[in-house]
Amino acid sequence: VSTSGYSPYNASIGFYNNAYFDWVIIIFMFLGGMTFVLFYQMLKGDLKALKINTEFRWYVGFILFFCGIVSWILFKDNTYSSLMDSIRYGTFQVMSILTTTGFTTADYEKWPQAAQMFLYAVCFIGACAGSTTSGIKVVHYVIICKYMVAAVKKIFLQPMAVMPIRLNQRPVDSSIIDLAICYFIVNIFMVLAGGCFMVLVDNMDYLTGMSSVIATLMNIGPGFGAVGPSENYAHISDVGKWFLSWNMLVGRVEMFSALVIFYPSFWKK
Secondary structure: OOOOOOOOOOOHHHHOOOHHHHHHHHHHHHHHOOOHHHHHHHHOOOOHHHHHOHHHHHHHHHHHHHHHHHHHHHHHOOOOOOHHHHHHHHHHHHHHHHOOOOOOOOOHHHOOHHHHHHHHHHOOOOOOOOOOOOOOOHHHHHHHHHHHHHHHHHHHOOOOOOOOOEEOOEEOOHHHHHHHHHHHHHHHHHHHHHHHHHHHHHOOOHHHHHHHHHHHHOOOOOOOHHHOOOOOOOOOOHHHHHHHHHHHHHHHHOHHHHHHHHOHHHHHO
């Protein structure tokens, strides 16, 4: 539930090689990625909250899409002998990355390139706001996508129309929309700039450099390349480790909370 991802074994959850363990952990990773306010509302008997919560519906949609397509790729390429095994391993890894838990049951770098591509995309999604996860929360994608759709409609179809962005059936203030867009852009910039920095400092390949920044900034843990599920961060230089440690802190306390300490007005107040 804490989506922390710590395991006493080098093989992570793969050490147990048990389908029952995997599915139980998948369920709790899903619950850990939900907005905790929903649990309170459901305990009060307000089951309608699940239906009207926009972020939760998108969260489930992301899970179904990525779990489905990764599992299909694994089955299609005969990575595993049965459809159930493909669903089990594909679903576990997608849930682990999407909820920033960081558990692994297999070395996904041995999977088909198409499956790895979708796992790489999942690294940029961080489950629901108000959960134990890190990363760019689903609500940011909801707001940005709705804003883009409204902007396209306004430009090409109804130039004079006023199209409010709604979340949970309520209009979203423009300042919240600006904040969501800014947060997304800053995260992408830090990934790109941080990846370049790691390549320069540690002379690593670009995949490893980018992946190390994404995995630490989003608090995922294992990445790709030399920091993949069967590797670790021990080979990285001291400068690189300090930088990645800072990324983990920034990703955990949220971007703006960490960057605000650099504003002079923060210290004056």
